[in-house]
Amino acid sequence: MTTQEAILGGYRAPNTGFVRRLFLLDREDCVSVLDPVRHRYAGAVAGMLPANGVAARLGATLTRMDFPPKSCTMGVNYNGMATTYSIDYDLPGTDVSVAAFYEQGQYRQYVCLVEDYNGRCYVLGNEERGLRLGLAQGVATLASSRLSLGGRLNVPPFQLTSANGLVLAEVLANSDFGTGFSLDFNA
Known part of the structure; x- marks a missing residue:
């Protein structure tokens, strides 16, 4: 009898939670996401994108959001x-x-590039569909705002094979970008 073993996971310690950094690319400025589901290319790995797997229109604006520890969830x-x-x-x-x-x-609609506190990077959305922005504000015991992005897509999240996190020179190598908005309390 012959069997095969499938090992799930591959997580490495420490397994820290929460989103560290988020980049928003307007879906209309996204030329292509080279995901292995729609684009078969040599060396494609299921669920993974190459470091230069997101192509943006020249002059596209990339909105960067940096979050304090334990504040943003995905x-x-x-x-x-x-x-x-x-x-x-x-x-x-x-x-x-x-x-x-x-x-x-x-x-x-936004193509979202997400980096967590483990240094893993994900791409949510593609040139066909992206996530939409939401905002809820209220004044009760405390005044607060909840900024959210959400959507239902027919593509899974893809992890970037970038060793240095979301280094913009690697992710959007052929794009001129601007960072126009930051939610960092330390700025």
């Missing part, structure tokens, strides 16, 4: 052919600049 739910995504970040107060950022981006 959820991925696999539901057969569709995958549901959610990225959530709670901010103190009801800052007008956050509402203005939402007003500018509420009708756009």
Whole structure:
């Protein structure tokens, strides 16, 4: 009798949680995501993208968000052919600049490049579909804002094979980008 062993995981210690950094690329500025599901190329690995696997239009704006530790979460739910995504970040107060950022981006779809505190990098979305921005603000016991990105896509998340995290020169090698918005409290 011949058997095969499938080993799942490959996680390395430490396994720290939460999102460290997020980049938003307007879906209309995304030329291509070279995922191995739609694009068969030599050396393709399921679930992985090469470091230069995201191509953006020249002059595309890349919005960067840096998060304090233990503040931003990402959820991925696999539901057969569709995958549901959610990225959530709670901010103190009801800052007008956050509402203005939402007003500018509420009708756009974004390809999200996510880096967690383990140094793993993920691409959510592609040139066909992306995640949409959401904002909830309230004044109760505390004034707070919840900025979120969410969507239901027919592509799974892809992990980037980048050894140095989301190094912009590697991820968007042929793109001129600007960083216009930061949620970093230390800035």
